[in-house]
Amino acid sequence: MVVKNADTLTQGHFRDPTFDDVKAAALARGGFVHDMLNHVAAFLPAPSDSATARNLVVSFDNLSAIRDPRRMPWEANFLLGQSWSILGIMGRINDWYRHEDVWDLFDVLRREKFFERFDHVAMYGASMGGYGALTFAPAAPGCTVLAFAPQSTLDPELVPFEKRYRYGRKQGNWGGRYTDAADGVRAAKRAYILYDPMERYDRMHVERLDGPNVTTLKLPYLGHKIPLQLKRMGILKSLAVPALQGNLDEAAFHRLFRARRTSLPWMVGFLDRCLEKGHHHAGLALSEKLMENESNWKLRKQHRALQEAVAQTRSTPPKPSDAAE
Structure with missing residues (x-):
């Protein structure tokens, strides 16, 4: 479905039942669910009487989300627990959001000032989702980005060193809009990028992401699946909440990361x-x-x-x- 304006964001027919839960949750809250060829977008607004209802987090799936038989936006339980509004971008295939349907959706949301309804907008994701969070930041200029171990792109001309994710590279269209996170990150007011510097390819992607608005935070020996490790250490929420709000400072980060010594x-x-x-x-x-x-x-x-x-x-x-x- 090509998105021409906000009126075409539909609750229409879904081709599989895996999105039934998110559809019900979105409609119960007065939001929308937009069905695309390879992706589904679901807007779950927070209750209007919530003090944080005007904080929006755009959540992007990572690679493992596709295996969940009952889909909800990535980290939905955590985000809903903060009473934040959520726009979840979920994939049927792991193509790094490289389809024109998704690009059209973000173009329309920006053109019709959807993101301007909110006092604060944050983009959030890990790995493939981190790529999405960084790359689509220009749709909401001035947003905050929190990305764990992101890829900057899978375009072989830009990252010839990347030998992983061959399936995703073949699935995605690496031309067109919203291609390179190194360009997208410039639109953010603040971007927090957390990664394990011991992971060679992760480090090489992060080295492409720079600028005065970028804060890179190193988590050595956590590997690529950083949110899972932080959750096991009991510090993911304490770290993510201030980062998504745009006020995580490096001293606070290092205090939190000391928990690894007893983890x-x-x-x-x-x-x-x-x-x-x-x-x-x-x-x-x-x-x-x-x-x-x-x-x-x-x-x-x-x-x-x-x-x-x-x-x-x-x-x-x-x-x-x-x-x-």
Whole structure:
């Protein structure tokens, strides 16, 4: 469906039942659900008597959302719990929002001043959703963006280093509008980009995203699935709320991130990376220290694996070239 004006944002027929829940929730709140070829957009306004009803978060799906049999916007429970209005952009396929239907939707919403109804607009997403949050920021100039481990684009001419997501690259149309997050981020008043600098490709994408309005925050050893790790650490909400409101400062971020030192998921993730990257001696030393105060089967398993890796290293004879040196 080509969107020509706001009147064409319909509640019409849906081709599958996976969006029944979001359709019911949106209509019950007086919002809309717009069905497109590869995507669905759902507007869930907050109750009008809520003090935060005029705060809008545009939420973009990540790759795993497509597997949910009962769809709601990404992080809907958290956002609704804050009594914020939500515009959820949900995909039937993981094409990084590279279809003209989605571009037309955002063009119409901007032209008809939909975003200007709100006192504050934030774009929110992780990975593919982070790409969407950054790339569509020009539809709401002056918005806030919170993006976890985003891609900047999958256009092979712009990011020849990106070897992941071959399916998404083939699915999407990488010409046309809203293509490059490095361009889109300039429209934001404030953009928070959180990533693990140990993830090579994530780091290379973030290096393309710069400007005086951009705050990059490093979360080493959390991997690519950062929101999940922050949730397990119990700090996702405390971090996301001020970021989406545009007032997260780096000192507050670092205070929150200290929680990793007592977070079992972070410890496990860190030791996993030590095993993966070959930092066996450092990982073994840390695991021994951690086990002085923490008894957990995952730590014990990793400790044994690191012991075996170190023993294997010691028992492996040097290569002839190494011996010659």
